[in-house]
Amino acid sequence: MLTGLQRAAFPLAIAQTLTWASLYYSFPALLPTWQGALGWSKSELSGAFTLALVLSSVAAPLAGTLIDRGYGRVVLAGGMILGALLLMALPAIREVWQFYLLWAGIGLAMSACLYEACFTVITRIIGGQAREAITVVTLLGGFAGTLAFPAAHLMAEAYDWQTAVRLFAGVVLFISVPFVIYGVTCLGPFAETSAASKSGTSGRIMAQPTFWMLGMAFCAIGLAHGAILTHLLFILQENGLPAWLAVLVVSMIGPMQVVGRVFMMLTAGRVSTFGVAVACYSLMIVATAALLATRLNIWMAFVFVALHGAGYGVASIVRPVMTAELLGRQSFGTVFGMLAIPFMMGFAIGPTAAALTSELAGYETVIVGAGVILACGLVAVFAARRMAPVSIKNHAIQGAG
Known part of the structure; x- marks a missing residue:
């Protein structure tokens, strides 16, 4: 049974799911089609998506600042x-630079309308109850990839990739936009950050060790997930899984994220955010060991996907909630936007780093490296909590009970 707050967050959940499917997952879903139709290499095409992710991370603080100033609905x-x-505009491209230019713009758009911006708006409006609403949004959002891949494949096969892209654009314009406007209104009035609190926010927050520890923790999880997810099909097939089974395992990551988020919803109020964060990193560390073990037993791949998917799924909820609890909610948009930079940068460079490492030392080294990086992230989580200002930390502990 959904609570009133969860029902209020449902329109935002629909908007986020469809927007993620259309702006983000449409790229990997259409990548093979583009490679054949446009005649450009996989690396040339993928570079445009990397550029989009980098620009999205760089622009995140600006989007957060605008949300802090009361423009949340407009930004989203x-x-x-x-x-x-x-x-x-994508169907009109003729040159690779045009493809890059459009995806650079889409990257800037993503900084204003995907999870980071949405979670900032939710936190600015409902404060301490944000975890409940964010869980609802991510619960449905876990199915974005499940929607995007078959939709892109069916439309490209039945018509062409241009029609598929226009369909995605139409879904965002005529479904996501009305739902996001209605959803923000449902959550309640928006409280603008006072002028006094805006002054010197960046410098004050960046001077706190907690900020840097959270940045390291978020970068670690983005880097490890980006490295493993992009190369997972290659890793599984190299470890002996037949192609059909490898595809099945990869397709389960989204549903396993949803399972993790459902479990978090069921334990809301009984487990602290810090406890959930520790569990999240621990699950993903154990998952890397399971992935290594697939060389000995291919069925360990299902253990990997269950642990990794659940851990990463919960991480998307933990990041904004833990940021608010350890750094406070004052100028939250600016602060969380700044912390989106290391997370998105890690996610953007992970695939390239994994590719280079695999060429030099093999995929086993990539997996071990991801496990070590996640362990460093877990240490950073403990350090961030320990270094948090006492007043904020005590408030977070009280709020968790």
């Missing part, structure tokens, strides 16, 4: 509209 809806219009 504006980002969706911009992204949809740029998607509509």
Whole structure:
């Protein structure tokens, strides 16, 4: 049974799911089609997506600052509209630089309308109850990839990739935008950050060791997930899984994220955010060991996907909630936007780092490296909690009970 707050967050959940499917997952879903239709190499095409992710991370603090100033609804809806219009322009491209230019713009749009911006709006409006609403949004959002891949494949096969792109753009314009406007209204009135609290926010927050520890923790999980996810099909097939089974395992990551989020919803109020964060990193560390073990037993791949998917799924909820609890909610948009940079940068460079490492030392080294990075992230989580200002830490502990 959904609570009133969870029902209020449901329109945002629909908007986020469809926007993630259209602006983010449409790229990997259409990548093989583009490679055949446009005649450019996989690396040339993938570079545009890397650029989009990097620009999305760089622009995140600006989006957060605008949300802090009371423009949350405008930022979310504006980002969706911009992204949809740029998607509509994709069928007109003729040169690779045009492809890069449009995806650079889509990257900027993503910084304004995906999870980071949405979670910032939720936290700014409902404060300490944000965890409950964010869980609802990510619960449905876990199915974005499940929607995008078959939709892109069916439309490209039945018509062409241009029609598929126009469909994604239309979904964002005519479904996501109205839902996000309605959803923000349902959550309640928006409290603007006072002028006094805006002054010197960046410098004050960046001077705190807690900020840097959280940045390291978030970068670690983005880097490890990006490295493993992008190369997972290659890793599984190299370890002896037949192609059909490898595809099945990879397709389960999204549903396993949802399972993790459901479990978090069921334990809300009984487990602290810090406890959930420790469990999240621990699950993903054990998952790397399971992935290594697939060389000995291919069925360990299902253990890997269950642990990794659940851990990463919960991480998307933990990041904004833990940021608010350890750094406070004052100027939250700016602060969380700044912390999105190391996370997104890690996610963006992970695939390239894994590719280079695998060429030099093999995929086993990639997996071990991901496990070590996650362990460092777990240490950073403990350090961030220990270094947090006492007043904020005590408030977080009280709020968790």
